[in-house]
Amino acid sequence: MLEFIIITIVKLLVIFMVVMTIAAYSTLAERKVSAYMQNRIGPNRVGPFGLLQPLADVIKMVFKEEIIPDHVNPFFYVAGPAIMVFIALLPWTAIPFGENLELFGYIIPIQISDLNLGILFMIAIASLGVFGIMLGGWASNNKFSLLGAVRASAQMISYELTMGLSLAAVFLLAGSVDLRNIIGSQQSSVWQWNIIVQPVGFIIFFVSMLAETNRNPFDLAEAESELVVGYHTEYGGFKMSLYILSEYINMVTASALITVLYFGGWSIPFVDFHALGFNQNLIAIISVAVFTAKTLFFIFVFLWVRWTLPRFRYDQLMNLGWKALLPLSIANLMITALVALLV
Amino acid sequence: MVINVREKYLKTTGKLRFMERIYLPAIFKGMWITLKHFLFSRAVTVQYPEERKPVAERFRGRHVLKRDEEGKERCTACYCCAYICPANCIKIVAAEVTPEIQYNHPEDKYAQIFEIDLLRCIFCGFCQEVCPKAAIFLESEYELAADSRDKFILTKEKMLDKTGGPRKIRQ
Numbered sequence: 001m002l003e004f005i006i007i008t009i010v011k012l013l014v015i016f017m018v019v020m021t022i023a024a025y026s027t028l029a030e031r032k033v034s035a036y037m038q039n040r041i042g043p044n045r046v047g048p049f050g051l052l053q054p055l056a057d058v059i060k061m062v063f064k065e066e067i068i069p070d071h072v073n074p075f076f077y078v079a080g081p082a083i084m085v086f087i088a089l090l091p092w093t094a095i096p097f098g099e100n101l102e103l104f105g106y107i108i109p110i111q112i113s114d115l116n117l118g119i120l121f122m123i124a125i126a127s128l129g130v131f132g133i134m135l136g137g138w139a140s141n142n143k144f145s146l147l148g149a150v151r152a153s154a155q156m157i158s159y160e161l162t163m164g165l166s167l168a169a170v171f172l173l174a175g176s177v178d179l180r181n182i183i184g185s186q187q188s189s190v191w192q193w194n195i196i197v198q199p200v201g202f203i204i205f206f207v208s209m210l211a212e213t214n215r216n217p218f219d220l221a222e223a224e225s226e227l228v229v230g231y232h233t234e235y236g237g238f239k240m241s242l243y244i245l246s247e248y249i250n251m252v253t254a255s256a257l258i259t260v261l262y263f264g265g266w267s268i269p270f271v272d273f274h275a276l277g278f279n280q281n282l283i284a285i286i287s288v289a290v291f292t293a294k295t296l297f298f299i300f301v302f303l304w305v306r307w308t309l310p311r312f313r314y315d316q317l318m319n320l321g322w323k324a325l326l327p328l329s330i331a332n333l334m335i336t337a338l339v340a341l342l343v
Numbered sequence: 344m345v346i347n348v349r350e351k352y353l354k355t356t357g358k359l360r361f362m363e364r365i366y367l368p369a370i371f372k373g374m375w376i377t378l379k380h381f382l383f384s385r386a387v388t389v390q391y392p393e394e395r396k397p398v399a400e401r402f403r404g405r406h407v408l409k410r411d412e413e414g415k416e417r418c419t420a421c422y423c424c425a426y427i428c429p430a431n432c433i434k435i436v437a438a439e440v441t442p443e444i445q446y447n448h449p450e451d452k453y454a455q456i457f458e459i460d461l462l463r464c465i466f467c468g469f470c471q472e473v474c475p476k477a478a479i480f481l482e483s484e485y486e487l488a489a490d491s492r493d494k495f496i497l498t499k500e501k502m503l504d505k506t507g508g509p510r511k512i513r514q
Binding site for chain 1: 374
């Protein structure tokens with residue numbers, strides 16, 4: 001029992017640090033990627049190639065004065081970012097990163113807790129993310145914040161439906177909602193990957209993930225040109241950095257989920273490490289590296305999409321969600337179910 | 344010029360085709376463009392304090408008072424520049440050249456005080472065009488920031504051409 005607690009705490013710490021670091025560095029990646037796409041250089045003053053920029057940003061944000069404006073509701077104003085970042089970090093308890101490690105006679109799964117309803121848990125947590133945004137926007141007592149929060153929550157709730165329905169097709173194929181089983185079902189060959197089996201489902205899921213994480217082209221919640229920055233207009237310093245950080249964590253989570261659900265997790269096409277007779281620990285390390293590489297690639301795709309596409313108008317967003325993606329995802333689910341039944 | 348039939352059709356009917364309505368081909372096209380920029384384009388940024396672009400030959404920057412071939416001050420305090428100056432920023436006080444300072448001034452009259460208020464100057468270059476002695480020029484110096492108003496008054500010492508210098512003559 002004691003070993004279990006120690007192992008879990010170590011895993012918690014490691015995953016927390018890694019996720020935080022990746023989220024912080026995706027802010028730098030965002031600035032660098034946008035710079036290169038616009039023939040600029042991007043941040044290059046702090047450290048070599050600007051690599052210490054996230055650190056400088058964090059230091060600046062943390063040491064800013066804590067301002068709570070007079071017209072806000074102080075309790076919810078502070079609770080908003082805290083809830084937001086908590087909920088953003090929560091899905092990482094269930095994401096598996098690689099094959100089991102064998103250390104000192106223990107078999108250690110590289111996953112904080114092996115939930116057998118993994119993806120359902122994830123969907124449940126993702127929908128809680130609205131609370132952080134809504135509380136922050138409402139407590140700010142500011143029209144821009146409120147509008148941003150209302151937009152964000154409406155958008156997240158509408159796109160959750162399509163996301164859930166496109167995921168249902170994945171469950172059908174894997175026959176399980178456990179993330180490990182979903183990865184296992186894709187592991188035998190690259191033709192088993194859900195991106196091949198479920199291309200329409202993948203597109204629907206990816207678009208709804210963009211909307212869920214409030215990323216461009218669906219970043220109506222912040223919409224600089226209309227709403228200042230939306231729901232965190234009244235925030236500054238550390239609290240604002242928590243909001244921004246949690247948005248980036250959501251992006252990292254979405255990338256990891258795409259990797260797990262549609263790109264075979266840690267499997268490499270046409271290579272089977274078990275058949276090559278590698279040591280279990282070596283396989284574990286390689287699988288974590290592969291998983292990380294795929295996740296980083298999808299983070300890049302998120303940034304790439306953001307710096308390519310213009311923002312949707314609000315009615316276009318709702319039309320796309322309810323009139324296009326929802327029927328499409330239902331059709332996708334029906335066809336998948338039919339094929340699964342017949343085959 | 345090729346007439347784009349598709350665009351004409353769109354303008355008259357306002358209808359999109361199926362491939363246009365599903366957005367995706369256009370999105371992939373756009374993403375290919377940004378990817379090309381990301382992978383192949385070079386940054387056009389000039390890293391300013393370390394890296395400077397040369398200014399144009401005709402650039403009108405900070406004023407410089409020139410010296411002649413013998414290193415004497417060219418300015419004879421004729422007031423032409425002060426007269427033409429639309430911003431009225433040149434202040435000249437003329438004085439007679441005494442034997443002691445003759446080594447530095449070719450004529451009888453010289454500018455004892457020659458000041459330009461950079462806050463008023465509009466860098467129009469009229470002074471350099473009007474100068475009969477080719478004494479004042481607006482040259483390439485353009486970093487003119489300062490933290491107090493006094494520092495924007497260019498005095499003669501600051502403006503005088505560094506090269507050449509007054510010719511030292513034996514007494």
